[in-house]
């Protein structure tokens with residue numbers, strides 16, 4: 001189940017060896033004790049023997065445990081060295097623990113909350129913390145290293161089997177400690193390259209023909225007016241179409257809802273003179289791609305809105321570890337209904353009422369220590385590295401949470 005890596009094997013060997021020796025010693029001592037209780041009790045041996053000086057016994061109980069302990073030490077040392085000896089060709093990824101998420105920074109500067117690594121390339125992790133002590137724990141690779149603020153430690157592993165492996169925090173770090181989870185995704189070289197170049201998120205720049213090809217729509221629909229198995233999809237926007245609903249004819253105008261429904265549940269409204277052979281795409285197309293597809297058909301401009309950028313940012317930056325977006329309180333005030341709300345804050349020991357406007361959100365994000373919301377602990381780390389654009393996007397998103 002776990003990838004077979006030499007460091008992993010060595011750690012396991014040390015563990016099993018020490019565990020077995022401990023088990024044998026425990027059983028041996030317990031049996032000897034019970035046996036001696038029986039054999040040498042007062043009824044059977046009224047006279048205690050008084051043995052003085054037994055060289056052989058003394059040598060044995062010194063030498064045998066010494067050999068066992070040295071063996072355990074050697075095996076442990078060997079696995080420790082394997083865990084600490086990073087191969088030269090390792091990719092370096094920076095890991096930062098913070099309340100309550102993990103942040104991975106890749107060699108090209110890309111930041112993500114999850115760890116993607118290409119298969120069969122050793123990975124070195126430079127581990128630190130932004131706030132309190134955390135512990136970076138990946139059971140599959142037998143890694144458990146404290147993440148300490150102001151100190152950078154390291155660990156490495158060799159991902160030689162594709163799959164997703166758990167990352168946990170193994171040092172209690174506050175109320176959401178148990179949710180400080182992430183994953184190692186071991187993927188092939190190609191997928192890693194895609195991930196690192198950010199292509200995974202680039203649905204914004206795809207073109208309509210690309211998407212129609214991707215989902216096999218172009219087998220039945222043209223974009224040049226030609227009628228194939230299905231109606232052409234060019235200038236569908238606002239087109240009047242006769243459709244058959246439950247056996248009755250009806251004229252509709254192709255709007256966003258109609259187009260979406262035609263893709264997800266094509267059997268509901270059948271375009272007249274066509275057969276009901278289009279497969280339903282419900283559950284086949286991810287929401288964001290479906291929206292892009294529909295927007296492109298409607299010739300809407302393709303731009304990811306600031307709100308979406310903001311939504312992704314607060315997730316990537318770990319704000320959602322403390323701030324909810326649904327009104328519930330995690331460890332901080334919720335972002336819901338925050339915009340323009342009246343807030344009681346404490347500044348230089350005095351209480352003020354302020355309005356949560358753009359400026360307030362800006363300052364609260366970059367320099368949270370300046371004003372502390374009444375009733376909350378000053379645990380928020382400063383996000384002073386966020387750019388004005390990023391904070392603007394976050395603010396837009398907060399504004400949308402009504």
Ligand SMILES: [Cu+2]
Nearest residue numbers: 134169173180
């Ligand atoms: Cu933690």
